[in-house]
Amino acid sequence: MLYPENSIDKLGFTEVKELIKAHCLSIMGQQMVDKIQVMSNFDLISKFLSQASEFKNILQNDAALPITHFYDLKALANKARLEGAFLTEEEFFQVYASLNTVFAVIAYFNEREGQYPNLEALFEHLPIEKSIIRKIEQVIDTKGKIKSNASRDLADITAGIAKAEQDARRKIDQIYKNAISNNWTADGSLTVRDGRLCIPILAENKRKLKGFVHDESASGQTVYMEPEEVFTLNNRIRDLEFERRREIVKILTGLTDELRPYVTLLLSYHGLLTKLDFVRAKALFAIDIEGEMPQVVNEPKLKLVNARHPLLFLNFKKEHKTVVPLNVQIDDSTRIVVVSGPNAGGKSVCMKTVGLLQLMVQAGLLIPVDEASVVGVFRLFFVDIGDDQSIESDLSTYSAHLSKMKNFVENANAKSLILIDEFGTGTDPQFGGPIAEAVLESLNHKKVRGMVTTHYSNLKIFAGSAEGIENASMLFNNVEMKPLYMLEVGKPGSSYAFEIAQKIGLPQQVLSLAKNKISSGQKSVDTLLVGLEREKKEILDTRLKLDRQQRQVDTLLAENEKLKSYLEENKKVLIREARDEAKNIILNANKLVENTIAEIKNSNADKVKTKDLRETLNKELEKNTIKPAVTKSNPLDEEIKVGDWVKLIDSETSGQVLEIVKDNVIIAIGDLRTVAKRKRVQKIAKSTVPKEVRRSMSGSTSDMASFSPEIDVRGMRTEDALANIERLFDRAVMMSYGTLKIIHGKGDGILRKMIRQYLKKYEQVDRLEDEHADRGGDGITYVYLR
Known part of the structure; x- marks a missing residue:
C-alpha cells in the first residue's frame, strides 16, 4: 500500500516508467510497463x-x-x-x-x-x-x-x-x-487512362479506329482510345x-x-x-542508469552503498557531471534517520533517493547502487512531500500535513517505510516543533522505519537521545558556503541560516538584530553544530589528502620495484660478459707466456733475446689488463647531458648516456642498456675511456644502424644456415628486436624443419609463423620474440 497515491509521482517513479517504456519494441511491452506495481x-x-x-x-x-x-x-x-x-x-x-x-x-x-x-x-x-x-x-x-x-x-x-x-x-x-x-496518332506513346492502356489518336481520326474514348487532352486535339x-x-x-x-x-x-x-x-x-x-x-x-541487483532480503531494512538517484544520474550524465553517492542504513537499531542541514544542501534529494530506489526494487527494477547493497521488503509506504494544499477540501498546508500524520500514526507499523520532508513546518515553530516531536516519538514506539528531514532543533536533540533514531546531516563547506551533497550519519547539521543570509548580502545590522532575538541556548546549539560541521570538513579533507598521498607512495614503490628488477636483470648480463672477457684474457695471457717460454728455450737462454721477450710479454699483459680510469674529481651536481661519458661510482664500468628520465640515467655499455640513478654516476672525460670501449660503443651503434632482421639461407648447408641464424638471433635479442624473417625456401622442407626445431629451444622465441601464401607461404618463417 502506498499513501497517498500521488506519492508515486512525487518520488519520480512515474517518470522512471516512462523512460522504460521508451525502450519497448511493441505496444504490448509498453502496456506491461504501465501495469508495473510496487x-x-x-x-x-x-x-x-x-x-x-x-x-x-x-x-x-x-x-x-x-x-x-x-x-x-x-x-x-x-x-x-x-x-x-x-x-x-x-x-x-x-x-x-x-x-x-x-x-x-x-x-x-x-x-x-x-x-x-x-x-x-x-x-x-x-x-x-x-x-x-x-x-x-x-x-x-x-x-x-x-x-x-x-x-x-x-x-x-x-x-x-x-x-x-x-x-x-x-x-x-x-x-x-x-x-x-x-x-x-498524335505525338507520344501508349499511355494509361482509367487503368486501361490507350493509344493517343488525333481527334480528327478518332472515327477511323473502332474503340472506346477514355480521355482527351486539354486542347481537345488528342483523344486516348482503347481499341475494341x-x-x-x-x-x-x-x-x-x-x-x-x-x-x-x-x-x-x-x-x-x-x-x-x-x-x-x-x-x-x-x-x-x-x-x-x-x-x-x-x-x-x-x-x-548503471543499475545492479542488490542483495534482497525478506525483512523491513535497507543498506544502500554508493546509491545515486537514477533521474538525477541521467541528467548529470548528459551534462558530463557526476552524482555524489549516498550511503545510508536503516535496520532494527537505526530505524529512523533524521536528516538536517542547510537549505539546498540535498536533504530532500537524499530522502527521495531512498524512497525511489526502494519502490524500484519492490517493482522488480535494478537500481544504481553497489552490489554490496542490501534492500528489504516493506509492506506499507507513507510519504509526506509537498504541501498538498486543497481549496476544495478546505485544507491549509499545515492541515494537510496533520491529516497525513494522523494516518501515519494510526496505520504505520514495523513493516512500514515513512518519508517525511520538512517535518513539522507549516505552523508556528513554537507549537509545530513539539507536535512533530510527539509524532516522531509515537512512530518510533511502533518501530516504524524511515527517513525525515527537518530544521527543528528539538527534533535533532530528540534524535540524539532516543533509541532507534539517528541524526544525520548533509555536509557543508562553511568556508566557501557551498553544499557538498554528502550524507554524514551520527551528528545533526546546522541550517547555516545566518551564514547563508550573510553571503546573500543581508545588512549586518539586520543580522545582529536577528542574533540578539534568538535564545542563548539555541545560539549555543547552532554554534556547536557549525563547529562540528567545520571539524567534519577538516577530517574529510585530511582523509582525502592522506588517500592521495598513499596512492602516490604506492605508485613510487611500484616504479622502484620495476627499476630494481630491470637493474638485476642487466647486472646478471654484465657479470656473465665480464667473466667471459676475463676468461679470454687469461687464455690469451697463458698462450703468450707459453710462447715466450718456448722462444727462450729455442734461443738457448740468450740474455738479450730473453730481455726483449720479457719486455714484449709485460707490454702485452699491461695491454690486456683493464686499469681503473684516473679521472679528475668532478662535483656530483655537474650537469650530465645525452652523449656524455660516465662511469658508475661503485664500479669501474663506463658507458655513454643515451637518455635522461627525471633522476634516472639510461647508459649504453657496449651492446647493453642499463639504468642508474643520477647520484650513482660520475661524468668522465672521453679521453679517459679506454679505446677498446669507445670502439665497441661506436661499433655497436653502427651495428644497430646497419642491422637487418632478415636473412636468406637458401642453398646453404644446414650447419652453415644454423650458424648464421644463431648470430642474427643473438644480435636481435641484444638489440631488443621483436621479429625476424628467415628465407629458407620450400624444397623438401628439411631445412625449414631443422631451423624451426633449432629455434624452439630458445625461451626468447614466442612463436613461429609462415609467410602469407601469396608472398612465399611456408618457404619463409617469421620468428616472433618475447
Whole structure:
C-alpha cells in the first residue's frame, strides 16, 4: 500500500516508467510497463529482479538475443478464433514472423541451458509447434504475399491472367503500329487512362479506329482510345482477377481454419514475446542508469552503498557531471534517520533517493547502487512531500500535513517505510516543533522505519537521545558556503541560516538584530553544530589528502620495484660478459707466456733475446689488463647531458648516456642498456675511456644502424644456415628486436624443419609463423620474440 497515491509521482517513479517504456519494441511491452506495481511478495520481487539482471548480462556479455519482430499476436489470434473470419496475407506474415522469433528465442536459451534460469522459466513447458509455420509457408512467401501456386486453381488463374495480358499487349502493339503507319496518332506513346492502356489518336481520326474514348487532352486535339479488340481482352483479364481474389479468400479462409485450433498456443506465444520485450526494456534502462541487483532480503531494512538517484544520474550524465553517492542504513537499531542541514544542501534529494530506489526494487527494477547493497521488503509506504494544499477540501498546508500524520500514526507499523520532508513546518515553530516531536516519538514506539528531514532543533536533540533514531546531516563547506551533497550519519547539521543570509548580502545590522532575538541556548546549539560541521570538513579533507598521498607512495614503490628488477636483470648480463672477457684474457695471457717460454728455450737462454721477450710479454699483459680510469674529481651536481661519458661510482664500468628520465640515467655499455640513478654516476672525460670501449660503443651503434632482421639461407648447408641464424638471433635479442624473417625456401622442407626445431629451444622465441601464401607461404618463417 502506498499513501497517498500521488506519492508515486512525487518520488519520480512515474517518470522512471516512462523512460522504460521508451525502450519497448511493441505496444504490448509498453502496456506491461504501465501495469508495473510496487509488490510486497518477496519471491516475485526476487524473480523479476533476477530476470532483469540476466537480460542485462545477455545485452552486455553474450550474443544478441534474436528478437527481430514484435507483432500483436493476441489480436490476430482473437480474430482467427471467430468462425468464418480469415486473416489477410499481411496478418499471416505477422504470425509467421512472430513465431520464427519465438522459436529462435527458445533455441537461444536451449543452447545455454541453465545459464539464465529465470528467463528460461518464461517459456517453461511451452510447446514448439512448427507445423503452424509449415502450413503458412505453403501459402505465404517470404515477402508476405500469397504464392501463385498456393492451390491448383490459383495457379491456373494466374497463368490465365498472364496469357491474357500478353495477348492484350500484343494486340494493342499491333493496332498502335498500324495507326502510326496511317498517321492517325498524335505525338507520344501508349499511355494509361482509367487503368486501361490507350493509344493517343488525333481527334480528327478518332472515327477511323473502332474503340472506346477514355480521355482527351486539354486542347481537345488528342483523344486516348482503347481499341475494341483490346477492350474485350482487358475485360477478360479483369474477370480473371476477380476470380483470383475469390480464390485467395478461399485459401486464406482455409488456412485460418487450420490455424484456429492453435489459438490458445498463439496467445501463450504472445505472452512470451510481451514479457521478453518488457524485461528487455527494464534491462536497457538498468544499463542507462548503471543499475545492479542488490542483495534482497525478506525483512523491513535497507543498506544502500554508493546509491545515486537514477533521474538525477541521467541528467548529470548528459551534462558530463557526476552524482555524489549516498550511503545510508536503516535496520532494527537505526530505524529512523533524521536528516538536517542547510537549505539546498540535498536533504530532500537524499530522502527521495531512498524512497525511489526502494519502490524500484519492490517493482522488480535494478537500481544504481553497489552490489554490496542490501534492500528489504516493506509492506506499507507513507510519504509526506509537498504541501498538498486543497481549496476544495478546505485544507491549509499545515492541515494537510496533520491529516497525513494522523494516518501515519494510526496505520504505520514495523513493516512500514515513512518519508517525511520538512517535518513539522507549516505552523508556528513554537507549537509545530513539539507536535512533530510527539509524532516522531509515537512512530518510533511502533518501530516504524524511515527517513525525515527537518530544521527543528528539538527534533535533532530528540534524535540524539532516543533509541532507534539517528541524526544525520548533509555536509557543508562553511568556508566557501557551498553544499557538498554528502550524507554524514551520527551528528545533526546546522541550517547555516545566518551564514547563508550573510553571503546573500543581508545588512549586518539586520543580522545582529536577528542574533540578539534568538535564545542563548539555541545560539549555543547552532554554534556547536557549525563547529562540528567545520571539524567534519577538516577530517574529510585530511582523509582525502592522506588517500592521495598513499596512492602516490604506492605508485613510487611500484616504479622502484620495476627499476630494481630491470637493474638485476642487466647486472646478471654484465657479470656473465665480464667473466667471459676475463676468461679470454687469461687464455690469451697463458698462450703468450707459453710462447715466450718456448722462444727462450729455442734461443738457448740468450740474455738479450730473453730481455726483449720479457719486455714484449709485460707490454702485452699491461695491454690486456683493464686499469681503473684516473679521472679528475668532478662535483656530483655537474650537469650530465645525452652523449656524455660516465662511469658508475661503485664500479669501474663506463658507458655513454643515451637518455635522461627525471633522476634516472639510461647508459649504453657496449651492446647493453642499463639504468642508474643520477647520484650513482660520475661524468668522465672521453679521453679517459679506454679505446677498446669507445670502439665497441661506436661499433655497436653502427651495428644497430646497419642491422637487418632478415636473412636468406637458401642453398646453404644446414650447419652453415644454423650458424648464421644463431648470430642474427643473438644480435636481435641484444638489440631488443621483436621479429625476424628467415628465407629458407620450400624444397623438401628439411631445412625449414631443422631451423624451426633449432629455434624452439630458445625461451626468447614466442612463436613461429609462415609467410602469407601469396608472398612465399611456408618457404619463409617469421620468428616472433618475447
